[in-house]
Amino acid sequence: MSINCKLYKNTRTNPHLSRVLTTIADYDIPGANIETLSLTDPVITVKNSDYINIFGQVNYMYLGAPFNRYYFLGSPESGADGVTRIPCHVDVLYTYKNIILASQCIAKRSSSNFNIALNDDMVQFERGYIYNFSKFPYTFTPENGDYILQVAGGS
DSSP: OEEEEEEEEESOOSSOSOOOEEEEEEEEEETOEEEEOOSSSOEEEEOOHHHHHHHHHOSEEEETTTTOEEEEEOOOEEOTTSOEEEEEEEOHHHHTHHHHHHOOOOOSOOSSSOOTTSOOTTSOOOOOOOOOOOOOSSOOOGGGOOOOOOOOSOO
16 A cells, blocks of 8 residues: 655744744655554554665655645554554644635634734733724814813713
């Protein structure tokens, strides 16, 4: 069996929609197999020692069909049977990045774009003055003096 994958070095491991990826390889790996057939946590087995060295240099991967997902790679483990097992864990955020970014939603928490109308215990606001500027239908002229308009008790 052959597995189509793109191997990367990922320098951003914390949960983010964006990644900093350096492509290491992009090819079909002959002789590879999926030992644990799971969309979230597959285990890839490789027999060829050339590929074992490549998997030691990478920490991130895109698996083609039927998976079509991005994965974090665990440490390769060589067995006594001459087979190396590479555990993987799906990166849900990056796999569905385009769908997430295109969605219309109100986020409860954001580090850069927050909404003071939403209740968030981690962000503190102090209620300040509310200003409403309206165009007054009367023209003030200097000959008539200076005017200050103040509305008390609401609008």
